[in-house]
Each structure stands twice: as C-alpha cells, then as structure tokens.
Amino acid sequence: MRVATLRVQSFAEVAVPRPDLSARSHRIQPFHVMTLLARARELEAGGADIVHMEIGEPDFPTAAPVREAGRQALADGRTGYQPAAGLPALREAIAGHYQRDHGVEVDPGRILITPGASGALLVALAMLADPGRNVLLPDPGYPCNRNFVEAVDATPRAVRVDAGSDYQLTPGLAAAACDERTAAMLVGSPGNPTGTLASSADLAGLAALGQRRGIGLIVDEIYHGLHYDGAPAQALAHAPDAIVVNSFSKYFGMTGWRLGWMVVPADWVPVAEKLLQNLFISASTPAQYAALACFTEASREIFEARREAFRQRRDFLLPALRDLGFHIPGNPAGAFYLYADITALGDDSADLASGLLEQAGVAVTPGLDFERTAPERHLRFAYTTDTDRLATAVSRIQRYLAAGG
Amino acid sequence: MRVATLRVQSFAEVAVPRPDLSARSHRIQPFHVMTLLARARELEAGGADIVHMEIGEPDFPTAAPVREAGRQALADGRTGYQPAAGLPALREAIAGHYQRDHGVEVDPGRILITPGASGALLVALAMLADPGRNVLLPDPGYPCNRNFVEAVDATPRAVRVDAGSDYQLTPGLAAAACDERTAAMLVGSPGNPTGTLASSADLAGLAALGQRRGIGLIVDEIYHGLHYDGAPAQALAHAPDAIVVNSFSKYFGMTGWRLGWMVVPADWVPVAEKLLQNLFISASTPAQYAALACFTEASREIFEARREAFRQRRDFLLPALRDLGFHIPGNPAGAFYLYADITALGDDSADLASGLLEQAGVAVTPGLDFERTAPERHLRFAYTTDTDRLATAVSRIQRYLAAGG
Ligand SMILES: Cc1ncc(COP(=O)(O)O)c(C=O)c1O
Numbered sequence A, B: 001m002r003v004a005t006l007r008v009q010s011f012a013e014v015a016v017p018r019p020d021l022s023a024r025s026h027r028i029q030p031f032h033v034m035t036l037l038a039r040a041r042e043l044e045a046g047g048a049d050i051v052h053m054e055i056g057e058p059d060f061p062t063a064a065p066v067r068e069a070g071r072q073a074l075a076d077g078r079t080g081y082q083p084a085a086g087l088p089a090l091r092e093a094i095a096g097h098y099q100r101d102h103g104v105e106v107d108p109g110r111i112l113i114t115p116g117a118s119g120a121l122l123v124a125l126a127m128l129a130d131p132g133r134n135v136l137l138p139d140p141g142y143p144c145n146r147n148f149v150e151a152v153d154a155t156p157r158a159v160r161v162d163a164g165s166d167y168q169l170t171p172g173l174a175a176a177a178c179d180e181r182t183a184a185m186l187v188g189s190p191g192n193p194t195g196t197l198a199s200s201a202d203l204a205g206l207a208a209l210g211q212r213r214g215i216g217l218i219v220d221e222i223y224h225g226l227h228y229d230g231a232p233a234q235a236l237a238h239a240p241d242a243i244v245v246n247s248f249s250k251y252f253g254m255t256g257w258r259l260g261w262m263v264v265p266a267d268w269v270p271v272a273e274k275l276l277q278n279l280f281i282s283a284s285t286p287a288q289y290a291a292l293a294c295f296t297e298a299s300r301e302i303f304e305a306r307r308e309a310f311r312q313r314r315d316f317l318l319p320a321l322r323d324l325g326f327h328i329p330g331n332p333a334g335a336f337y338l339y340a341d342i343t344a345l346g347d348d349s350a351d352l353a354s355g356l357l358e359q360a361g362v363a364v365t366p367g368l369d370f371e372r373t374a375p376e377r378h379l380r381f382a383y384t385t386d387t388d389r390l391a392t393a394v395s396r397i398q399r400y401l402a403a404g405g
C-alpha cells in the first residue's frame, strides 16, 4: 500500500512527543571533562595560556616510520575492507610482540584486531554480560567502562579500591563484591586514572576466582609499555582464560587511527569474530598496514625514547605535587596519570579544578569522571605535556594555592 | 588482601566450564557468505578462476585525490583523537553536500561523524531500542541489521516485503506489523540486497506513522549516489525526524577507512554524541581529513565515472540474468546488487550457489544471509567486478544450467 506524498512536519513543529529514547540513553553519562575542555578552549580563544593536564593522549604525533607505512599503504591502494579478525600479518606481529616482550606464547589465531581498545571492550562485554547481570569495576576507574556495561544493559558494580591495594581490584575485594549475578570483572593495569599496576598474584587470584565462580575476567592492558619502574605482569601469563584488551593508541602512539586488539580463549574466537564482523565489519585498513611498522627496531627506539620522556615527567611531577600538599598514595608506576587526594587543600575537587582553570590557567580533571566513592576529594593530572609546561603548571598551582585558592 | 602467586591452568586444562556467554552471543549469527568466501579462496589457491559476485564492496580502490589527502594528513601529523562528533570542517562539508546534491538544508550541528554506517546503526539502535522492545526490519534486508538489534537486546521483527512495493517497507506494512512494543523501524534505500528505492511517499508515510505511534525511524542511505535511473528520495526532505545513516564506504569508495555519518534531530544530538564518545572515542582522524577531499570537483568526476561503470554493468547483467531464467522483479535502480528468485531454475539457492562455485567458478550469495521468508528461493548477485568478468560469469552460469545444474 502506498500513500500520497505528504509534507511531514518535524516533531518540533507539530509539538507531538518524540519516540522515547532507550533507558540506556539516560543512564550513559557524558564525560564531565568535556565541559572543562570546552571552557579551556574558550579561555584560549580569549588569549589565555592554558597548561593542558586533562588530556589522556600522548602529546606526540604518530612516529614517523608508522606514518610513512600508512602513506605507503595508501599509495598502494590498501583501502578495502579486511577480514573481521584483522590482517593476518598484523595478528602474527602482535603474537611476536608477546613472545619477545613478555615471553608469552600466544596463538595468533586468538588475537583479533579491533577499532581501538574501545571496540575490544564493547565486544568483550557484549560476549559476557547479559541484561540483569552485573560487572565488577574497580572504583576509581576508566569512565567509559561503566558506560560500556550500561550499553549492553548490564549493571556496573563499583568496587572501592584504595592505596592499600595500589588501587587494583584484589581477589579478596572481588570475592566479597560478586554474587550469582556477576558476569565479569573488568580491571586495567596500568590503570587509568591512577597509573598503578596489578600484581601477578592479583591477576592469578582473579583468574582462580573466575574459574571457581564462573565469572569472566577482562584485563585492559592499553597502558602496557608505558611503565617506569618495572614491567607490569602480563595477564596472559597468569590468567590464561582472561579476555585481554590492548591498543595501538598509547605506547604505540596511534590514538586517532582507532586500532586495538583483543586476545580471547581459543574456543571463544568464533564468537568474538562474529561480533566484530557484525558491529564493525573490520578495523581500519590503512591503520592495520601502518601498525605493521610498529614492530621494527626503528619504531621501538622512538617508543622507548618517548617512554623515557614520560618517566622524566613523572619523576618531576610526582614529588612536585606532593610538595604542594597533594596526597598521592600508592605507586603510580605506569600510564601517564597521577591521581591525587586533595583533602589537605580543599573539599571540592570540581571547585578546585575550575579555580585552577579560570585563575591559574591549568586544566586538570576532577574525580567526578572516575569514581563514585569520593569524587570531590580527587583530581587527575595527566603528564601529557612536556616538563617545561609541567613546571609552569606547578608554579601556577603553587601561587593559586598560596593566594588561598 | 593479596594471595600468593599461583600458576592458574586454563579452563581447557582443568576441565571446569567457562563462564557462560551472553544470550546475545548465541543469537547473533555469522554471515553464511563467509563459508562460501573461504571455499572460494581455497579453490583459487588450488588454481581455479573464480568470478566474485558475492562481495558488497566497490572493486575500485579509494580515488587518488582522497588517498592523496590521507597521505597529506599523515605527513602533517594529523593522528590524534578528534572530537566525538567529528571534524567540524567535515560536518560542514557534508551539510554542503546535502544542500548541493539534494537541495536539503541541514544544520552541520546535527551531522555526527561515525566509524562507518556500522557505527551509526549501532548508535541509532542503542538510542532507540530497549530490551524487550522490537524493531521492524524489511525482509529481505541487510544481514547486520538484525544483529545490531540483537546486540542491544531488542527483538528484530522481520516484515515481509516483496516486488509489489519494490521490496521496500511501506507505511501500510509497517502499521500492520507494529505494536505497542515497537521502538523503531529501520529501512534502507537503495536497499541491500535488492537495489530498490523507497519512494518519497513511503518515507513520508513511515514518518507520519512514527509520529502517530511514537516509533523511531532510521533510514540507511549508504547507497545514495549509486543510482542509475533517477535519484532516490532524500529522507531528510520527507521524514524530518528520522535518524539518517550514511557512509563514505560505497559512493565515495572508502570502505576500509571506516568512516560514515548520521544525521539526528537537533535535540537528540547530545545523546548521540555521548554514545559516540563512550563507544568509539572518535572516528578515524586520517580518514576524516581524507574524506574532506571527497567534496572537490576532481573527486566527484571520479565518483560519477564509477557510477557510470556500475550503471553499464547493471544494464548488462539484469537482462542477461533474466534471459537465463532468473526472476528479478521490481526495479533494481541503485546500489550494486540484483536479487533473483531462482524458482524456475531450482528449489535450493544454497545448493545452487555451491554448485555455481564448485562447478562453474562463480561466487554468489544465497538468500540465507538476507531473509527469513524464502531464503532457499533467492540469490544475490553483486556487480562489483567489471563487465568482461560479468560476461564470463553469465556464460559459465548458462553452461552450468544447460548441463542440468
Ligand atoms: C583505560 C583505557 N582503556 C581504553 C581506552 C580506549 O582507548 P582506544 O579506544 O583509543 O584504544 C582508554 C583511552 O583513553 C583508556 O584510558
């Protein structure tokens, strides 16, 4: 049946209600830092100088050899869809990386290429978490995690972690927090926002708990490679059935290319693959060809030099902030974040962040984005800008605090 | 609490059951064509010559000016995250495209850049469809659509469409199929697998039905630009509150770059934006810079020349297949597919597809991937290979049929 064409007015014009948005549309939260970022840009447009310590992205462009490989791929016309699981050569290269850097043998068939760690996290949770089930998330943690859980209509269950366990979810905390509706635990090491590492004992203990209770374990290793005191434990060595998530974004410096990977237990590969196929078709082809160049000696030298720069920044910033009265417990030994308790300096981190931005020209992220327990007592500092700028920030913060906030 | 490190054995070693996979993991289906594709590659590895008519991807690499813009972006170090909504210049360029090509005024603020139409479809359904609600999908249709609906735990509701409505969902069919649990209708024009177009009357009628019943309307226009008899109606002109999905994959020839967009009603922009932000962070940056070059005169000439090539292929293949006894009703006036009823030639399209592949060296896709109603009576032919190869395929099919199948 066909009807005659009519000019349909928009909902706004005819004032009928729109269709309802899904419940998850209401539950999923935007990042608070976005408002702050917009305000920072506004101040900059007005001529202000802002030190950006709110950004979770390396301040280096992608390394030249990787960009060059991408350029070559484009010249060669590598622009078509790839298999959903990824370019076979890239899966092999990642397996080689696990072997060389971690002494861990991983079948390349278990490595699936994804659109960023983001794509891997979505697929991992879609694989494990049904509506009505819950997922344990250490609190504080990466803000998208609870929203990925919301996206698949499961319930995020925040588990308070503190300096006592270096802000990592321990088997004991997880055992106390899980119940028969727990589908998965999702941990990150090095963690965002704290930069702390999970021990091999924690990973093994979480794996054992998962086996006993039939709970899936997802380990986000996106900050692997960015560690400054000693390498973090490799989940694949201690938790053989974990879904391990990783990315070319941070250590490999490819944020904007949108490329990551996941390692899944062999018998779950077809499940992950059909989800990737349906949700994404495939990951970016130029990015996959470019990423092949991440595993050369020339690229590794660049990555290691950048790691050294991050280490120097941490070694500068950590004591400097402690001197100013920020309480940074635990050992922030990786990623590029420091997570500070501001109790000695104030009682509202959102206020402090806003004051620092408006009065002192320093952008940092308040705890609101990262935790449920005591957001008002925490700030995240990202050392994704060079040491000179960090020094500028430190003296600005000092002046701001000395002036009474 | 920390436990001593233990060597955890994998589930396989200790023979305990793995955690349960989610119900959606079982409901989501892989594409049947993948098995066929794998077999085709096997035959090719053994020396066979296969004409590929199963592939839903233009057989041209990305146009040179677009690849060159991508190379320039990489040289310039455009490799960081972008705003979740996309590069402002690209959103403006797409608005200009609607104005120029369709005479439709769209606020660039309503245009959000996505990782392919795939990313847009996921976000649109996540915005509209809660668990327990249903989504109307014309049957036959694009196979991922039902799996996107499954991914958000809603129920795909296949609505049989046939040659009587050019395989498009009509307001009458939709009105008969919807109920109080219907969250959305998802239609595509030009459609995959049929290549047929929705009329402006259909779009307006669906929009009016949506307003009356509070049902969201999603229109997938990924094959816009690839039309051979006359331009399809533009949903934004007839269904002002529809969520319109599009992509740089097909007309613009950028499949492997993973770039698309969605147009959403103004007051839903913040919702779509927070979902994009959380699920994807942002779309590919090199791809967004490259895509800017799609809107130049030089690129358009290439796209239009390719469109002309597709038109010639369709004009060759459509009568040739009809002559062979394939029944192709309706008017396949766009995309690059012909959807054929094989009743006159056999009673099992999967058998026929397998025979054509093994005996005749022609790969086509059986109806199984596209419909629930009569998959065994249908085959999809993609004209994503040149006319010479199509001619080879036609004579091979003719011989195969003459030999009794
Ligand atoms: C802990 C963590 N996981 C995952 C991601 C997602 O990164 P991407 O999708 O770029 O790989 C981020 C990005 O900041 C992150 O901090």
Ligand SMILES: Cc1ncc(COP(=O)(O)O)c(C=O)c1O
Residues within 6 Å of the ligand: A280, A281, B056, B115, B116, B117, B118, B119, B142, B188, B191, B192, B220, B222, B246, B247, B248, B249, B255, B258, B259, B260
């Ligand atoms: C009808 C339809 N919609 C959406 C897509 C997804 O395409 P992409 O994610 O590459 O934009 C396809 C791909 O074949 C398609 O045929």
